[in-house]
Amino acid sequence: MRALISPRHLNSFKYKCLLFWSMKILKKDLKHNTVTVQVQGQDDLWHLSEIIEKGDSVSAETQRKIKIGDNDTAKKSFFVTINVEKIIYDEAAKQLRIQGITTSEHEQIAKGSHQTIEAEPGTKITIVKPQWQGYILERLDEASKTSFSDTLICLIDRESSIIAILKSKGYEILVELHGEVAKKYEGKMSSREFYPDVVKKLEEYSDRFDLASIVIASPAFWKEELIKEIKDEKLLKKIRTATVNTVDKSGLDEVLKRPELKAALSEDRAAKEAIVVEDLLREIGKEGLVTYGIPDVSKAAEIGVVSKLVLTSGLISKKKIEGKFEEIDSIMKKVDSAKGSVFIINSDNDPGKRIDALSGIAAFLRFRM
Template structure:
């Protein structure tokens, strides 16, 4: 994300999303009632009644947001705020925002947690490639600011004991996949994780020195989707993954679960609301899936009020989006709070 201009005194920020993650970020901060300005195209008729034809015309619109959807592009719908030729004020229109498009957002006030989310998206952080494997199977995933995305899974045919020619052939397949993903995504580093000592055999098959310099070794107990989340928590990766949002969110959920076991957490909207109103919350953690669901049901204002009151009482507010932490948090009601003190 690129921040092109900012005037927070008047609630204005101009941004340019650069990829799908940035579009997702915008979908989380744009809300009903916000004024959104951007370019759109509409078909208009030109000429007289007898020789008229439709042409696509470019317009710069400012709309009062009523709804939005994200499906490849971010579609913000609402009512036109300006009187324009061919587009009357108050008419309903949609601005479609794609990667590379500039968009201006104006709010009554920007909550701190939304400013932090935009700031995170504007940071220059790269992606991380992860490969969890043994001598029979390998899973590849990409870590980014949004979380992790599975890329592929490959299998080999090897003997149950020993490292034979077939095993070496499978390691070469893994290396080929790593080289291909390295070219495609240019990760800042590559995590290779395996049970036991299989990663040593994989390293022996890598000839590319540039690829070797990106490698970070890790250990996992199995080769599965869950192993990706396991790898994120390994101590040897804490420094390497310090800037990765997914690792941060995994640790945040660990804090929540530890606090629950010590009666120092509240979870579920009712419990969390009471804790916030009591001024007992130090950190508020919300699943993006809960926000999306409540928005679709027209009930987000209730949760938003809790988040704003928590912020006003100097609590940290975090919205998490990584798959595994979100699943864990959704099982607790989608929202949890770390407490400053136990509630009676």
């Protein structure tokens, strides 16, 4: 048996903390439209990239090179306040850069100069908005909750297994295990050592993450074969089963949409995204109370018939880059003002990709237009 796993998942407590700790809300003064947060983990950067908008006032400590003597330079920390012009989130590099114009004078930084605040775990950021919309406050509250759930998914077949934990931003694959398939003439369907090793991982993660549910999913009967190897009664009580076609990332996406797990996964962000998209596509298929595309959704928002707006992080990022975000922002604000809900889906996951194929925006309607 060989395990494809990064040491960061099992051997680094520091990495675990950065990955799973939730953002801290240090101050929330909505009377003055001010919120101060501290970045705890990598997911917080993604949340902040959606929370901070052009025109916001953002204050934080930043570093800048200053000249020392004739030839030398050194980095020095400054506390600056900027009027935000651009937000850049680099998913691959796990970096958030907030660019804008300084609004206060400093010895080394002139008022009105361009400045970039680079957010990372540990950064404290104060955000002042003209107004905090309801859907943005919901996003803030979501970010302040734990970024990983108490649900684990284990995909299994006769020779491989993937174990992943659900997070606020999709899921995180913790380990991939592979066993050697036994020869047919031996009368064995899988390696004798493979399934016990998978069980050991389930026991380890159950304790580490204080799991409430473990979903074991497989093609055919492999899930039942794995469950036979589990002797721990407490672990058995946490197990739910489902059927999937493949043991890979598409299998993980498939689990999130299984109807038999809808109730169990109803509180998990990734599962919610999958369920919302399934409901949306079903309504589109039967020409129900839904619409999609910016022109039609904008019209529905204008007359106040949107009960739930669904759009992707990819569409938001694209419009911000193009300098056309105001149109999307206006739709969200109109829906929020009409007591509708706004649901932003991560474009990196399968549900988000399916919505992006429909132009990145859709809406459930209260009644037909």
